[in-house]
Structures are given as structure tokens and as C-alpha cells.
Amino acid sequence: MTMKEAYTDRFEFSLDDKGRLSVPVEWRGEAFEKRFLVMPSSDGCLRIYPASFLGREMEKLSSLGATSADARRKSLEKLASVIQAAEPDQQGRIMIREKFRQHAGLGRQAVLVGRLDHFEVWDPKKWKKIAPPATTFEEVAKEVGL
Amino acid sequence: MTMKEAYTDRFEFSLDDKGRLSVPVEWRGEAFEKRFLVMPSSDGCLRIYPASFLGREMEKLSSLGATSADARRKSLEKLASVIQAAEPDQQGRIMIREKFRQHAGLGRQAVLVGRLDHFEVWDPKKWKKIAPPATTFEEVAKEVGL
């Protein structure tokens, strides 16, 4: 797998009454994909992956034993039923359906959090509650063993 | 792993009110990367790594068992959310967002400290307090056993 560029940093942007959300210019380069999948997350945010995510998952299926692939396929099919595809308009915004905004409790503001191969969208209040209080390099280095 | 060139020496440069900081010409050669990751450090400075750092870490993930990769991924994702990517302008300066300047307590001056595969950015006052007093080659040679 070739990694091009990673989603990093945090941004706070506004959602207009049409449900449009700007994707930060930092995540718009040639190395980034221009099509996304919006999925509800169990921790109360939205996870937004590059569209190629599904293709990769489906490829993984074919390199799996028939029995274990079957269970995975069922799970993926379940996931597919709650995924919204989204493509930015010419201003770089993606439209997030109301169903999804509701899931994340989104109002007029949203926090976008970079997570390497994808990013998350949070309601600012929720984010403040669950955000780690100043993540640092050393903290993670210890956990990961750099 | 191919080591190209190492970040060495110390420099004191100024930060303008736009948050721009010159990268020393000593660290600008062809052998150095032209894209950086700015990360907050727990000792109150900023750690600045070549951008390839993240790519290498992500590749390590894919060559790991699914279970142990999961915990590592979570940690790396946490780190990603507090990383700012930065690219020098045509004068060789990188823009450091206010969020990060605040973390390091940076004013109009900054000390840049070479750390082999990365460098650190310090507020001059903080640096004076923690700076090691005049290390010499022989001293370190004894410790390391050169």
C-alpha cells in the first residue's frame, strides 16, 4: 500500500443550513482523494474516509478463506447500508446529510480531526469533553516505542 | 534505512508576527527534506520532523499483526491530530500556527536545536534553563564508547 499524505491537525469550521462543510485546504492536495465516505461512529462523531477505503476492504475479502470471508462480507454489507458518499463542490465543501449530522449532534460548528488515513467530524462541545488534554510526541512515542 | 544528512548545531532566529520562522541554510540542502511535521513536545518545545516520518510509521503498521497494530494505530492517530504539516516558502521559512507557538511559549525569538533526525524549537528563556552546559566530543565519546 502506497501512503501518499496523511490527515493531520485539527480545524474548526462552520456548517451552513444546507449541511455543507468545508474540507481544509491542507487536505485538498493532489495526494489526497477527492471522494469520501461518511460513516457514523459509535463514539458520537462521523468518520470520513477516502472512497478507496471500501475497495481495499473488498480486496481483502478475496484473499481470505471462504468461511471467514463470508462473515466479513456480511459485516461490510451491513456497514455499506449506513455509508454516505460525498464529493466536494467547487468550493471544496462536502454535503453531510441530516441523518448523519443528527448522529453526531452537529450544529453550526464542527471540529475536524486528522487521523492519518481518515478524519473525524465532531460537535465542538463533544470534542472538548473527550479530547485528550494536550497530546505530546513523547507520550505517543512511549506507547508506540519509537 | 538510508541516512542522508543530520540536523546539527544550534541557531537563534526571529519569529515575525505571522508566525514565520527561518530554517537555517545549514538544513536546507538537497539531502534534507522540504516538508516538515510540527509536533508539541512534553518538555515545552516543538519537535520538527521530516514529513517522511509519518509514512514510515504507517508502513510499520501494515507489517504487523492485526491485534498489536490496532493499539499502535490508535496511538498514532492521537498524535496525528496534533501535528501541523509545514512547507518552507521561497525564503526558506515555515509558518508555525499560533496553537503551536503557544504550546512552546514562543515570542519573537526562537532557538533551533539540531537533534540528528529532527530539530527542536525553543523559547530562548526555556532553553537557557534546560540547556546542557558545554558538552564536548570526548565527554560524549566516553559515554557512548566511540
Add this chain to the structure above:
DNA sequence: CCATTTTTACCCACATCTAACCACAACGTC
């Protein structure tokens, strides 16, 4: 099948911010 309402995509407008450009003093080299 057509009429009506709702939704969506495209376009334009605009304030703010950024990045490219220019300028220049300090320094070092030839």
C-alpha cells in the same frame, strides 16, 4: 403521465486570510 414540492448542484458574491512577491540591511567572498 403530468404537476407540485423538495432536494441538490452549480454559480456568483464577499470578507478574510494566506502565500507569492518584492525590498533591504547585514554579512561574507572574490
Add this chain to the structure above:
DNA sequence: GACGTTGTGGTTAGATGTGGGTAAAAATGG
């Protein structure tokens, strides 16, 4: 001195985030 480089500071054209209008498309309902 003439020249180029480096660090530093401003100016400005263009990009960016945001809002709204409108026409096309889709959904809904006879």
C-alpha cells in the same frame, strides 16, 4: 568596491471559507 547570499520585514494578488440565489434534478402525489 561589486556581488551574491541570508535572515527579516512588508505589500498585494489570489486563494479560502462562508453565505446565498437559482436552475436542474429528484422525489412525491395525484
